[in-house]
Amino acid sequence: MDKIEAENLLNNSREKLDIIDEKLVNLIVERTSLAGDIARSKKVLNKDLSDPERESIIHERISKLIENKDINKEHVFEIFNILFAMSKEEQKKYL
Numbered sequence: 674m675d676k677i678e679a680e681n682l683l684n685n686s687r688e689k690l691d692i693i694d695e696k697l698v699n700l701i702v703e704r705t706s707l708a709g710d711i712a713r714s715k716k717v718l719n720k721d722l723s724d725p726e727r728e729s730i731i732h733e734r735i736s737k738l739i740e741n742k743d744i745n746k747e748h749v750f751e752i753f754n755i756l757f758a759m760s761k762e763e764q765k766k767y768l
Contacts (some may be wrong), residue, residue: 708767709763
């Protein structure tokens with residue numbers, strides 16, 4: 674690969690990352706927007722804000738999704754733990 678090819682590859686990869694980042698942000702917003710429905714349901718069902726069993730189920734499902742993929746499992750779990758925290762923070766607004 675010469676410098677021009679490397680520069681093109683770098684720019685193309687960064688453009689793809691920008692598109693993926695935008696999609697990720699939109700998905701995070703969509704995921705977080707469900708917190709109100711979840712909080713209202715939990716209130717009626719007299720359930721706690723925190724649901725470690727559900728989080729465990731999600732971790733198990735994610736483990737299966739990333740099985741045999743070249744990705745750090747612990748980092749993926751960290752991302753989901755942040756998403757859980759965001760959801761709980763949002764749910765508090767409705768309780």
